[in-house]
Amino acid sequence: MQLTVNGKQTSIADQETLSVTSLLETLQVSQREYVTVELNGEILDRADFDGATVKSGDAVEFLYFMGGGAA
Amino acid sequence: MFTEEQINRYSRHILLKEVGGKGQKKLLDGRVLVIGAGGLGSPIALYLAAAGVGTIGLADADEVDLSNLQRQVIHFTPDVGKPKVLSAKEKMEAMNPDVTVRPYQTWVTADNIADIVKDYDFVIDGTDNFAAKFLINDACVLANKPYSHGGILQFDGQTMTVVPGESACYRCIFPEPPPQEVIPTCSQAGVIGVLPGVLGTIQATEAIKFLLGAGELLTGRLLTYNALRMRFREIAIKKNAKCPICGESPTITELRDEVNAMNVCDLEH
Ligand SMILES: [Zn+2]
Numbered sequence: 001m002q003l004t005v006n007g008k009q010t011s012i013a014d015q016e017t018l019s020v021t022s023l024l025e026t027l028q029v030s031q032r033e034y035v036t037v038e039l040n041g042e043i044l045d046r047a048d049f050d051g052a053t054v055k056s057g058d059a060v061e062f063l064y065f066m067g068g069g070a071a
Numbered sequence: 072m073f074t075e076e077q078i079n080r081y082s083r084h085i086l087l088k089e090v091g092g093k094g095q096k097k098l099l100d101g102r103v104l105v106i107g108a109g110g111l112g113s114p115i116a117l118y119l120a121a122a123g124v125g126t127i128g129l130a131d132a133d134e135v136d137l138s139n140l141q142r143q144v145i146h147f148t149p150d151v152g153k154p155k156v157l158s159a160k161e162k163m164e165a166m167n168p169d170v171t172v173r174p175y176q177t178w179v180t181a182d183n184i185a186d187i188v189k190d191y192d193f194v195i196d197g198t199d200n201f202a203a204k205f206l207i208n209d210a211c212v213l214a215n216k217p218y219s220h221g222g223i224l225q226f227d228g229q230t231m232t233v234v235p236g237e238s239a240c241y242r243c244i245f246p247e248p249p250p251q252e253v254i255p256t257c258s259q260a261g262v263i264g265v266l267p268g269v270l271g272t273i274q275a276t277e278a279i280k281f282l283l284g285a286g287e288l289l290t291g292r293l294l295t296y297n298a299l300r301m302r303f304r305e306i307a308i309k310k311n312a313k314c315p316i317c318g319e320s321p322t323i324t325e326l327r328d329e330v331n332a333m334n335v336c337d338l339e340h
Contacts, residue, residue, distance in 0.1 A: 007304055034249045043244060043311045061306050063293065065249050066222030066229050067201050 001056035016056075020049040029062055036063040072096075077169065081123055089285040095123060099169060101282035104128040104191040106179055106207055108155040110267030111197030111221050111274065113145035118275040120163035120170045124282065127163065128191055130175040131155045142264035179203055181326040184210040193278045194218035197271065201248035202329045208233065208241040209326055212316050217281055219274040219289075226263050226298040228270040231289055231308065232277045235317065238290035243311035243318075248329045266298055 001017070003010045005027065012018065012026060020039065024032045037044045038061040044052055054060060073081075073092065084090040084098075101124045105115050108131035119127050135143070135150045135158050143155075150158040156174035163172050175187055179198075188194055188210050196207045196218060204220065211218040212235045220241050221230045233240045273294070280286045293306045316323040 036244050038306065038308070041307055041309060043309070045313055046246075063244055063306065065201065065245060066224050066227060067199060067204065 001054075003054060003056070004059040006061055017053045020044060020052045020054065023054055023060070024049070031064060034065060037061070038063060077123075080167075080169075084122070090283060094283045094285070097282050097284070098123050098279065099125040101193075101278075102126040102128070102191045103278045103282070104130065104188060104194045105197055106130045106194065106203065107197030107199065108143075108145070108159045109133070109139060109197065109199060110142045110223065110262065111195075111271040112155075112159070113143045114268050114271035115195055115197055115275045115278075116159050116163055117145055117166070118272060119278060120167045120172075122275075122279055123167060123169050124278070125169065126171050126173065126191075128173045128175060128187065129156045129159055130177060130179055130187060132176055132178045142262065142267050144268070179206060179210075181206060181328045185214060185326060188214055188216055191216065193281045195274050195278055196220050197274070204241065205248050205329050206326065209316055209323060211235060212240050212242075213324075213326065217288075219277045221270050221274045223262055223266050223270055225260055226266065228266055228296045228298075229293055230270055230273055230277075231293045232281075234288065234290050238288075239308040239310045240314060240317045242316050242323075243314040244293065244308060246311075246313075246315050263298055266296075269296060269298070 001012050001015055003012065018026065020037055029035055039052060039054065040059055081095045084095050085092055103119055103124050105112050105127060108116065108129050116127060116129060133155050135146045135153050135155055137151050139146060140148065145159045145162050146155065154176050156176050160172040160174050163170055177183060184206055194207065194211055194216050196204055198204055207218065211233065215235045217234045219230060219232050222228065277289055280288060291308055293308050295304045310317065312319045315321060
């Protein structure tokens with residue numbers, strides 16, 4: 001399937017759909033336990049990562065904590 | 072109205088139709104709170120002072136350290152050891168005598184933040200730790216204060232403006248702070264010195280636009296920046312119905328310190 005991941009066209013071989021949990025593993029997304037996932041413009045509940053699926057044409061964003069600023 | 076000197080000082084603002092004399096007056100009457108007088112806070116405070124934002128609050132308990140000077144451009148070598156808020160106040164007042172700087176030499180906490188925030192029109196998060204970032208979000212959402220979120224790490228930065236009730240807040244994206252040991256901070260992972268200049272200047276721009284009532288704020292979109300690849304991206308962020316503070320059934324109704332995330336960046340260097 002073809003996804004837009006963080007704005008980039010990304011193809012995943014041999015898969016029609018994937019759960020968000022499997023997608024995180026397949027793409028080797030860093031900080032998997034803490035990353036926020038936005039699927040087609042909606043922020044997903046962490047509890048829904050197993051149940052939510054991605055399919056061709058979907059847009060996925062991985063959003064990370066960024067803590068620096070002062071010190 | 073304006074003195075001869077002010078007309079001269081702000082002439083390049085007054086020439087802009089989006090500012091003009093009226094807008095400059097709004098800036099002079101404006102009150103902006105900057106939390107953190109470090110990497111992000113430095114350019115924010117300098118540009119707000121130069122722009123003639125009349126009252127600028129500056130909150131930070133820290134003192135200037137030699138390792139700060141690579142990026143915290145409001146502090147100079149002779150300031151090492153001095154409270155950051157006082158070092159910054161000196162520079163801002165020397166730059167523009169129209170500006171009143173109110174220093175708060177303290178960390179913001181659940182006990183003091185509401186009292187500090189209430190006197191300002193707009194708040195800017197220039198802090199370096201998640202406890203403060205979540206606390207600022209919660210305090211601003213509960214007090215209905217618009218604010219600018221900013222975060223930097225290594226070569227990356229992100230910023231978003233939050234108008235409570237209207238646009239997504241920080242917890243709409245990140246409902247809870249990460250446990251303290253998992254996310255590297257600038258003191259552990261490093262940061263390229265120019266990075267807070269880019270992000271902080273954007274945050275100061277948002278405060279100025281808010282005071283002017285001009286243009287479009289960076290609401291409902293997270294702006295990300297990568298300095299190595301020299302790319303900006305914008306990610307649309309909708310209000311999250313399940314947000315624990317601004318969603319449909321909020322679970323956070325009063326301020327609390329995020330103890331678990333408290334010491335994420337307590338090394339200060
Ligand atoms: Zn929210």
